[in-house]
Amino acid sequence: MFLKCPLSFLMLIASVGIIPTYSTLTQLHIVFRHGERAPTETYKNDPHINVTWSGGWGQLTNRGKLDMYLLGLKLRNLYDGFIPKYYFPDEVKVTSSYADRCLMSAEILLAALFPPKDEQVWNKDLLWQPIPVHYVPRSQDNLIAMKAKCKKYDEEFANVFHFEVIKKIDEENKKLYEYLTEHTGQKMDSVGKVELLYNTLEIELLHNLTLPAWTQNVSLEQMKKLAARSLETFTETNFMKKMKGGVFLKKVIKDMETLKKSPLLYLYAAHDLTLVNILRTLGYKSMLKPGFGASLILELHNNSQITMLYRDDIKSDPERIALESCGTPCLLSGFKTALKEFLPSNWELECNE
Known part of the structure; x- marks a missing residue:
């Protein structure tokens, strides 16, 4: 309905130096x-589970x-x-x-x-x-x-994870889920769980915390894509x-x-x-x-x-x-x-x- 260009729904008009017309x-x-x-x-x-975050977790x-x-x-x-x-x-x-x-x-x-x-x-x-x-x-x-x-909505959201498109994503990333489960110590079997893990790893990197060696064998970019796909499931x-x-x-x-x-x-x-x-x-x-x-x-x-x-x-x-x-x-x-x-x-x- 709204798709115009391959990158998004939107038509890009300008990106730098936008000057709003204040008179209108x-x-x-x-x-x-x-x-x-x-x-x-x-x-x-x-390994950073005991790090003290200024202001507290989530702040x-x-x-x-x-x-x-x-x-x-x-x-x-x-x-x-x-x-x-x-x-x-x-x-x-x-x-x-x-x-x-x-x-x-x-x-x-x-x-x-x-x-x-x-x-x-x-x-x-x-x-x-x-x-x-x-x-x-x-x-x-x-x-x-x-x-x-x-x-x-809650009923429809629960049903989303039975959609073929989501099941296909889970199947394609089965080995990644298993690898993450093994090394994180907790069940990783959905895009939602990957999103939460990615968010934590992303912030630790932003604060120059050394990620565990096992992360070198996974693509953080791929995890980011799965995290983005997780956000999409809500709509x-x-x-x-x-x-x-x-x-x-x-x-x-x-x-x-x-x-x-x-x-x-x-x-x-x-x-x-x-x-x-x-x-x-x-x-x-x-x-x-x-x-x-x-x-x-x-x-x-x-x-x-x-x-x-x-x-x-x-x-x-x-x-x-x-x-x-x-x-x-x-x-x-x-x-x-x-x-x-x-x-x-x-x-x-x-x-x-």
């Missing part, structure tokens, strides 16, 4: 992955904190002609996942985006101001963490896309349609899976594993036209992207029509039909 920009939605974190878990035979590292500050500066630089100089609550709405790393990422990004100026300076020795970040518990969140209970069918990314996109469309009653800027502190769910609902077909600080931006121009940008990690330049069926800019009405199949009308009802 009327609303921004920015969803970003948190900064670099410590591992959320380890494996039984991990932002110092580099991750700096990355979020830099992302805030980049967004300020990119949209300085549109994002207000001063923070006012009726102009900015910030929503986060329940996870500490996301809440902290939002706070740090905001510190760079809205340092207090003039009469908003309340402490000349601390150029920072408190800005509210909203979230709901994990079990209630169907927007960002996307973990709220959905009976029909394997159109119904699953609707129940995940569709919820977020429906909210964006609604906020754009009610512009006069809505803030100018929406920020969402999220996870890699959040971005994958949204991008695949938009039609992304190539495997994707967003890096730390990856972000998707939806711009509303002239109250009626949408353009989109995607940054794959904190170091990447934003690329302008577009739905094949709509081009860029895409009329808001056309954007809504193109995604009609994936926008839930009543999420709770559809979860329990």
Whole structure:
């Protein structure tokens, strides 16, 4: 439906030196992955199992904190002609996942985006101001963490692993699974388990920790591909896309349609899976594993036209992207029509039909 080029669903318009047209920009939605974190878990035979991570397991590292500050500066630089100089609550709405790393990422990004100026300076020795970040518990969140209970979705997700395409992947990687099981000391028999292991190894490498000798006999790049495929399984069918990314996109469309009653800027502190769910609902077909600080931006121009940008990690330049069926800019009405199949009308009802 949306596929235009072999790399992705999107049509690449530009990648460097993007200059938004401030005179026509009327609303921004920015969803970003948190900064670099410590591992959320380890494996039984991990030689670094007793490493003390600053802040604790799953928390932002110092580099991750700096990355979020830099992302805030980049967004300020990119949209300085549109994002207000001063923070006012009726102009900015910030929503986060329940996870500490996301809440902290939002706070740090905001510190760079809205340092207090003039009469908003309340402490000349601390150029920072408190800005509210909203979230709901994990079990209630169907927007960002996307973990709220959905009976029909859970049944469909469980069935995904019986799909021939997934069974084929498991069969093709049977020897890798056996090798990883032998050396990690725990069962490795699915793309999901490989993803969790890869995430841990990736972060250990980022922190110059020497990986065990057995890792020299496996391809970390292949493990990364399997990890990306694991993220895809959460939106394997159109119904699953609707129940995940569709919820977020429906909210964006609604906020754009009610512009006069809505803030100018929406920020969402999220996870890699959040971005994958949204991008695949938009039609992304190539495997994707967003890096730390990856972000998707939806711009509303002239109250009626949408353009989109995607940054794959904190170091990447934003690329302008577009739905094949709509081009860029895409009329808001056309954007809504193109995604009609994936926008839930009543999420709770559809979860329990």
